[in-house]
Amino acid sequence: MQNRPGRSPRVTISDVSTAAMVSAATVSRVLNGTARVDPTLVSRVHDAVRDLGYRPNAAAQGLARGEWGTIGVLVPDLANPYFPEVLKAVSAVARAHGRRMMVMESDEDPALEFELVEDLMRCCDGVLLASPRMPRAELVELLGRDHPMVLFNRVVAGAGVPSISVDFTGGMTQVCGHLAQLGHRRAAYLSGPSASWGNDERVRAFEAARAFGLEVTVVECGGSTSQAGYDAVAAVLESDATAVLAYNDLVALGAIARLRELSVGVPEELSVIGFDDISLERVAHSNLTTVSVPRDELGRRAGEILEQLLVNDSDTEPVYLPMVLQVRDTSGPPAVP
Amino acid sequence: MQNRPGRSPRVTISDVSTAAMVSAATVSRVLNGTARVDPTLVSRVHDAVRDLGYRPNAAAQGLARGEWGTIGVLVPDLANPYFPEVLKAVSAVARAHGRRMMVMESDEDPALEFELVEDLMRCCDGVLLASPRMPRAELVELLGRDHPMVLFNRVVAGAGVPSISVDFTGGMTQVCGHLAQLGHRRAAYLSGPSASWGNDERVRAFEAARAFGLEVTVVECGGSTSQAGYDAVAAVLESDATAVLAYNDLVALGAIARLRELSVGVPEELSVIGFDDISLERVAHSNLTTVSVPRDELGRRAGEILEQLLVNDSDTEPVYLPMVLQVRDTSGPPAVP
DNA sequence: AGCTCGTCTGAAAGCGGTTTCAGAGAACAG
DNA sequence: CTGTTCTCTGAAACCGCTTTCAGACGAGCT
Numbered sequence: 131m132q133n134r135p136g137r138s139p140r141v142t143i144s145d146v147s148t149a150a151m152v153s154a155a156t157v158s159r160v161l162n163g164t165a166r167v168d169p170t171l172v173s174r175v176h177d178a179v180r181d182l183g184y185r186p187n188a189a190a191q192g193l194a195r196g197e198w199g200t201i202g203v204l205v206p207d208l209a210n211p212y213f214p215e216v217l218k219a220v221s222a223v224a225r226a227h228g229r230r231m232m233v234m235e236s237d238e239d240p241a242l243e244f245e246l247v248e249d250l251m252r253c254c255d256g257v258l259l260a261s262p263r264m265p266r267a268e269l270v271e272l273l274g275r276d277h278p279m280v281l282f283n284r285v286v287a288g289a290g291v292p293s294i295s296v297d298f299t300g301g302m303t304q305v306c307g308h309l310a311q312l313g314h315r316r317a318a319y320l321s322g323p324s325a326s327w328g329n330d331e332r333v334r335a336f337e338a339a340r341a342f343g344l345e346v347t348v349v350e351c352g353g354s355t356s357q358a359g360y361d362a363v364a365a366v367l368e369s370d371a372t373a374v375l376a377y378n379d380l381v382a383l384g385a386i387a388r389l390r391e392l393s394v395g396v397p398e399e400l401s402v403i404g405f406d407d408i409s410l411e412r413v414a415h416s417n418l419t420t421v422s423v424p425r426d427e428l429g430r431r432a433g434e435i436l437e438q439l440l441v442n443d444s445d446t447e448p449v450y451l452p453m454v455l456q457v458r459d460t461s462g463p464p465a466v467p
Numbered sequence: 468m469q470n471r472p473g474r475s476p477r478v479t480i481s482d483v484s485t486a487a488m489v490s491a492a493t494v495s496r497v498l499n500g501t502a503r504v505d506p507t508l509v510s511r512v513h514d515a516v517r518d519l520g521y522r523p524n525a526a527a528q529g530l531a532r533g534e535w536g537t538i539g540v541l542v543p544d545l546a547n548p549y550f551p552e553v554l555k556a557v558s559a560v561a562r563a564h565g566r567r568m569m570v571m572e573s574d575e576d577p578a579l580e581f582e583l584v585e586d587l588m589r590c591c592d593g594v595l596l597a598s599p600r601m602p603r604a605e606l607v608e609l610l611g612r613d614h615p616m617v618l619f620n621r622v623v624a625g626a627g628v629p630s631i632s633v634d635f636t637g638g639m640t641q642v643c644g645h646l647a648q649l650g651h652r653r654a655a656y657l658s659g660p661s662a663s664w665g666n667d668e669r670v671r672a673f674e675a676a677r678a679f680g681l682e683v684t685v686v687e688c689g690g691s692t693s694q695a696g697y698d699a700v701a702a703v704l705e706s707d708a709t710a711v712l713a714y715n716d717l718v719a720l721g722a723i724a725r726l727r728e729l730s731v732g733v734p735e736e737l738s739v740i741g742f743d744d745i746s747l748e749r750v751a752h753s754n755l756t757t758v759s760v761p762r763d764e765l766g767r768r769a770g771e772i773l774e775q776l777l778v779n780d781s782d783t784e785p786v787y788l789p790m791v792l793q794v795r796d797t798s799g800p801p802a803v804p
Numbered sequence: 805a806g807c808t809c810g811t812c813t814g815a816a817a818g819c820g821g822t823t824t825c826a827g828a829g830a831a832c833a834g
Numbered sequence: 835c836t837g838t839t840c841t842c843t844g845a846a847a848c849c850g851c852t853t854t855c856a857g858a859c860g861a862g863c864t
Contacts, residue, residue, distance in 0.1 A: 142850055153814040158852055168812070183612075188590035189529035190850035193819045198526060200569075200590075208555040211548060218545040221572050230590065232537075233570045235558050253525035253537075253567065275520075479820055490844040495822055505842070527820035530849045 141182045150178035161186065201436060202232040202250035202257040204243065206323075210354060210380065211408040212425065213260060216282075219429025220258060227437050229255070238323060238354070240264040244272070251277045256436045258282055263326055278439045282432050284327040285448050292439055294432045294449040298328055301421040301453030302335035305375055305403050308419075308455055310342035312463045314373045314401065317344060318366045320351040320359055320385065322377030329377060332405070347371065351381060359384025363392070372400065372464035379404035379420055386418070386460065397462035407456055417459035423451060478519045487515035498523065538773060539569040539587035539594040541580065543660075547691060547717065548745040549762065550597060553619075556766025557595060564774050566592070575660060575691070577601040581609070588614045593773045595619055600663055615776045619769050621664040622785050629776055631769045631786040635665055638758040638790030639672035642712055642740050645756075645792055647679035649800045651710045651738065654681060655703045657688040657696055657722065659714030666714060669742070684708065688718060696721030700729070709737065709801035716741035716757055723755070723797065734799035744793055754796035760788060 147154040152171050159165045160175040167175075178184070192198040201224050205213045221231045232254055236243040240263045250257045256278035262269060266286065273279065273291050281293035309317055319336065322329040336346040347369060351362035359381035366374055366385070376382035382404035389396055396402050397419075407422030428451055435446055484491040489508050496502045497512040504512075515521070529535040538561050542550045558568045569591055573580040577600045587594045593615035599606060603623065610616065610626050618630035646654055656673065659666040673683040684706060688699035696718035703711055703722070713719035719741035726733055733739050734756075744759030765788055772783055 140850090143852095144850080147814095154851075155814060155816095155853075156812090159813090162852080164852085166812070171813085185585065185589050187530070187850050189526045189535055190819090191852080192526035193524070193530050193821085194850075194852040196819070196852095208551045208558065211551070214545045214548070214551045217570070218572060221545065221570070225571075230586070231570055233554070233558070233568055234562075235555060248522065249567070252522050477820090480822095481820080484844095491821080492823075492844060492846095493842090496843090499822080501822085503842070508843085524820050527849090528822080530851090531820080531822040533822095533849070 140187070141184050143184070143186065145182055146175065146178045146184045149182060150174040198253055198255050199228060200230045200232055200254045201433075201440075202234065202254035203260060204234045204236060204246055204250060204257065204262070205260045206236050206238045206243075206263060207354070208233070208235045212378070212406055215425040216260065216429035216432070219426045220433040223430055223433030223437065229437075236263070238263060240268075240325070244268050247272055251275060251279075256280070256440050258432055258436055259284070261326070261328060263323060265325070278436065278443075280432060280436045280439065282428075292435050292446045292448070294428065294435060294451070295331075296423045296428065297450045297452050298331035299334045301405065301423070301455075302332045302375070303338055304453065304455040305405070305421055306335055306339035306344050306346065307342055308457060308461065309373050309375075309401065309403070310339070310344040312401070312461065314344060314464050316369070316371050317346045317373040317375055318349045318369050318371035319346050319375045320362045320366070320377055320381050321348050322352070322354050322381070324350075324352055332377065346375065351377065354378055354380060356380045356384030356387070359386075360388045363388040366400075367392075367394070373461070374400060374402045376402065376404050378406045379408045379418060382418060382420070382460075397460050399465050401461040401464070403461055419456065419458045419461035421453040421455050423453050427451065477524070478521050480521070480523065482519055483512065483515045483521045486519060487511040535590060535592050536565060537567045537569055537591045538770075538777075539571065539591035540597060541571045541573060541583055541587060541594065541599070542597045543573050543575045543580075543600060544691070545570070545572045549715070549743055552762040553597065553766035553769070556763045557770040560767055560770025560774065566774075573600070575600060577605075577662070581605050584609055588612060588616075593617070593777050595769055595773055596621070598663070598665060600660060602662070615773065615780075617769060617773045617776065619765075629772050629783045629785070631765065631772060631788070632668075633760045633765065634787045634789050635668035636671045638742065638760070638792075639669045639712070640675055641790065641792040642742070642758055643672055643676035643681050643683065644679055645794065645798065646710050646712075646738065646740070647676070647681040649738070649798065651681060651801050653706070653708050654683045654710040654712055655706050655708035656683050656685045656712045657699045657703070657714055657718050658685050659689070659691050659718070661687075661689055669714065683712065688714065691715055691717060693717045693721030693724070696723075697725045700725040703737075704729075704731070710798070711737060711739045713739065713741050715743045716745045716755060719755055719757070719797075733797050736802050738798040738801070740798055756793065756795045756798035758790040758792050760790050764788065 143154045143157050147157045152175060156167060156171055157175050159167050160172050203220055224231045234246045234250060236246055243262060243264045258280050260282040262284050269286055270289060273289050281291055283295045285293050285295055339346055349362055349365045351358045354377060359376060363385050374385055376385060382402050386396055386402050394400055404418045404420030407420045431449060480491045480494050484494045489512060493504060493508055494512050497504050497509050540557055561568045571583045571587060573583055580599060580601045584594060595617050597619040599621050606623055607626060610628050618628055620632045622630050622632055676683055686699055686702045688695045691714060696713055700722050711722055713722060719739050723733055723739050731737055741755045741757035744757045768786060
């Protein structure tokens, strides 16, 4: 940093101490307020700092303090509108506690994920794992590393790891209940990434749904993007489903786009229900029936749990946040044949 | 990091060197491949690393190497769908060059922005300033810090700073041309954040528009969110505008939502045109007429310019990326009175 | 005045790596 | 067999900051 050819040399604490005619220790004390210092020296230090434009080197501080002042967040896909809002909240919490936020994206690749987490652990005080896709075994191995970490939208039973998740099963159960009430009997579920915990949690709701008299068939769609939803429509139309449940809103929107192209009426001929409610808040007044989750609270709480973990090593019970059904325009009674 | 009470102590390079019966220097050489080392020692080192689960401390490496291996990105609003895609691309480029990405959000607050950039400079090899809102003077002061930095969507004349931007003026000119061609004569522009460079660039197009016979009135809306657009509709309806140009898509969508509530037909009674084309790619097949920008290329190029800057201090000419008009469903001929 | 105690300061020892530097051997030539 | 050169290794310095530790100094007490 300081010796880049052609760049002016970085000013260090000893430059300041020289200019202020005090020791480096004193400069440090003044800047961090860790001990009383004679007011005369204090102002000499401040003057020198200002004159020289001194900024402490974060790496050196981290090394000396044994703390990076940084938290790391790993998300599967930055471009998925779900995460930025979460990041926003996490970032705010981190900042409130004087920490920076490092962000990495795994591109939904479980193998890469492992590697990235390892890297995050090398440069962050704690890491937040958002919707990890990696196999349980790897996850457990990472947890064993004994590094502050909180899981987001994934619970690992028995591992005693702090985690925060949305009650996906509960949310999907509400969706099923809604459809059953409208009179639907058969629905198709456009599944998300395979081996995704969140997907499994959603699917769990379909058992209970049978009790409502709703039979849900899983259509492998295997993605969390609108493209995946768009492509999966064909399979749905071959079935006798009168409603489509999507892994998330993007998938649902993709499906709707395709249905519109095919002139299939939504919801007259086919109801489509999303999941996550990504569009509502930002792109005001979306009309997709979906279940919402307070992403901002989710991020905030996640950040707080991590912070808690960093300060006093107390581990917390897994936190579950409820989802809320948002009935809008894309769901209705089944078409009468 | 290593001495957190209750946590297992961090394993350091000297633990490895002891276990492998070599010097720390050799361990470093093996791990970084900076010099030939006897194959016997190499394998001893690798064994020790594996057995101990050694991971080099990033802060120590940063300090010793004089490089953090990190780039910083400052965005005004993470939740604005514009940025995640850019971040995604930047992150990919950074990773390809072995760097991590730090993200900060200024919440559209120019004052905070300055502070955050300073902080980023303390812990990143280079920083990418996305759409900085801060006053020119402050920006110049930061640029003077002689720290690798690239400006994104803002050009500071004469400062010789590498920058990459979208040709906002060109994009807006296309929009005006489109409207003029449809027969519009008077339009209202829902302005973005005041003191925003991007906003000024858009407004510049309105002069040229007069040549097309289109008179554009600026309506202070002062935000970049859908809420701002929603709220600004009232002012527009009081004018004689037959078309609305928005600072960005969010604003446009907010306006459309409000217009729908008020039962004003779009585009029959009022054309609405967005800017940025945020909705297209992710939330497939949006129907907003807008101008698009290859956000992903934007992010990628930005990352590359920064990397370039870090490697060999060569500064580049400002880069401008063109926008493309996307005519969709929300624009049409003006209503005949 | 002499002592103890408390407060403030600077020197120095880390933090965990990388890199320079010099020395030990091995290889080779004369 | 000796003298050079070359290759590889470890000791030590260093990166920039924090924190311990011990010492200097002044105040308060007997």
